[in-house]
Amino acid sequence: xxxxxxxxxxxxxxxxxxxxxxxxxxxxxxxxxxxxxxxxxxxxxxxxxxxxxxxxxxxxxxxxxxxxxxxxxxxxxxxxxxxxxxxxxxxxxxxxxxxxxxxxxxxxxxxxxxxxxxxxxxxxxxxxxxxxxxxxxxxxxxxxxxxxxxxxxxxxxxxxxxxxxxxxxxxxxxxxxxxxxxxxxxxxxxxxxxxxxxxxxxxxxxxxxxxxxxxxxxxxxxxxxxxxxxxxxxxxxxxxxxxxxxxxxxxxxxxxxxxxxxxxxxxxxxxxxxxxxxxxxxxxxxxxxxxxxxxxxxxxxxxxxxxxxxxxxxxxxxxxxxxxxxxxxxxxxx
Numbered sequence: 001x002x003x004x005x006x007x008x009x010x011x012x013x014x015x016x017x018x019x020x021x022x023x024x025x026x027x028x029x030x031x032x033x034x035x036x037x038x039x040x041x042x043x044x045x046x047x048x049x050x051x052x053x054x055x056x057x058x059x060x061x062x063x064x065x066x067x068x069x070x071x072x073x074x075x076x077x078x079x080x081x082x083x084x085x086x087x088x089x090x091x092x093x094x095x096x097x098x099x100x101x102x103x104x105x106x107x108x109x110x111x112x113x114x115x116x117x118x119x120x121x122x123x124x125x126x127x128x129x130x131x132x133x134x135x136x137x138x139x140x141x142x143x144x145x146x147x148x149x150x151x152x153x154x155x156x157x158x159x160x161x162x163x164x165x166x167x168x169x170x171x172x173x174x175x176x177x178x179x180x181x182x183x184x185x186x187x188x189x190x191x192x193x194x195x196x197x198x199x200x201x202x203x204x205x206x207x208x209x210x211x212x213x214x215x216x217x218x219x220x221x222x223x224x225x226x227x228x229x230x231x232x233x234x235x236x237x238x239x240x241x242x243x244x245x246x247x248x249x250x251x252x253x254x255x256x257x258x259x260x261x262x263x264x265x266x267x268x269x270x271x272x273x274x275x276x277x278x279x280x281x282x283x284x285x286x287x288x289x290x291x292x293x294x295x296x297x298x299x300x301x302x303x304x305x306x307x308x309x310x311x312x313x314x315x316x317x318x319x320x321x322x323x324x325x326x327x328x329x330x331x332x333x334x
Contacts, residue, residue, distance in 0.1 A: 044081035048299050051108035052083040053291055056098045058115040058139070058185070060090035060211055064239060064263050065283055069138070071332050072287030073111070080295040090182070090211075092119035099123035102132075109133050109294040114140020114147070115185045121147060133297055137290045138283075139187040141309040150297060151305035153289050155281040155313035157187040161194020163314045164234060164258070165203075167277055173232040173256065174201040177223060181210025181240055188236050191260065195234060204230075216240060217247045224251035232256045238263040238278070245274055262317065264329040270322035280325075281313030284333040 055073055059066040070086055077084035085107065089095045092115070100123050102110055110127050114120055117140050127134050128148045136144040136152045144152035168176060176199060178192035196203040206223055208216045224230055224247060233244045233255050241259035248255055256276040259266060261283070269275040289310065296302040304310050317325060328334035 043078070045079045046081050046295075046299075048081055048295070050081050050083055051295070051298055052085065052105070053077065053109040053111065053294055054085040054087070054102035054105070054107045055111040055137075055287070055290065056095060056102060057086075057088045057113045057137075058090055058092070058095055059088040063237070065237060065261055068263075068283040068332055068334070069287040072284035072289075073291045074287075076288040076291035076295070080291060082291060082295060084291065092116035092184075096120050096123040100126060103127050103130050106130075107132060108298060109135070111135050111137050111290040111294065113138045114143050115182070115187060117143040117147070117186065124148065133294060135290050135294055137286050138281075139185070142186075144309065145307060150303050151293065152309040153286050153293070153312060154309065155311055156309060157190035158194040158197075160260070160279055160281065160314035161191040161196075162198040163194075163316060164191070164260075164279060165195045165198030167316050168195070168232055168234075168258075169198070169200050171232075171256070171276065173199075175227075175229045176201065176203045176232045176234055177206050177220070177230050177255070178203055179206050179208060179216070179220060179233065179235045179240060179244065181208050181216065181236060183207055191236055192234075210237075210240070213239075213243055217243045217250075220244050220247035221251045224248060224253040224255060228253070230255050232258060232276070235259040237261050238266045241266055241275060241278075242269065245269065262325065262329055262334050264326070267322050267326045267329040267334075270317065270319050271326065273319060276318075278317045279313065280315045280317050280334065282315070282334070283312075285312045 057066055074084055087098045096119050099112055103126050110132055114136050124134055124147045134149045136149045138154045141152045141156055178195055180188045182188055192205050208219045235241050235244050238261040242265055244257045258276045260279045262278055262280050266278050325334055
């Protein structure tokens, strides 16, 4: 990410450097090393109150994407002296109840996904009424401001879909199967609609039961067997990419498989050419920024975005970037 530094900030930094050098040639470095060591050992780098932040997502069990989001959130929480609570439920009404439970606990901040926004509206409003600041993350960028959230952190799903359509055009594809693994998820619908908007060929949506991988595989396989004109399959989550690859193999299809999101398996399959490309929305950054921005709001009244989402993607990742990304995916941060 680009970092911006003003002339005044540079001048101050130089002046401080000269002053510290005059006192001790190593004092400044030792202080910085101490802060870095504290963060590395899981100790807070700040002395602000130990606030409690709750993150409530629409994740199902075993979704590795949300492991990466949590990894970022927990790292920021350690740095910011935050007591971090995480809960999830892929049923919207249950997720709303988890938000209500966080409000009842009188947490100091809430981070929530709005995959199915209508079901979360009342719960978010209750948090706002209780004076609890809310940041939305990952899904619900279009509803976030209307719901009264401070800001939204994630990618614009329609824009991400459009980027996929453009990339498919560049690759000369003609007929695409867009696989939606969670019915009712507005972000998923926006992704496939975005693809259709910019793709010059035909796009067909295929709805599957994302909690049943054998069903996902058989559904994709059946479609590829029935329609040999499909030359690209786009999955909307990294765990489904390898399943689509297996379906392609069993169907005897030559369709390219592409996916939203990254994990270690996707990075490896990009590298060896099994997958065409992936769309990275940087889930680690979503979790980290959500906690960090809530801390900044509590500490200093800071809000980023100016009423617009803080975008963490999309970034098209191909074989050319796979080797570099592999070390990040292996440690669980991309």
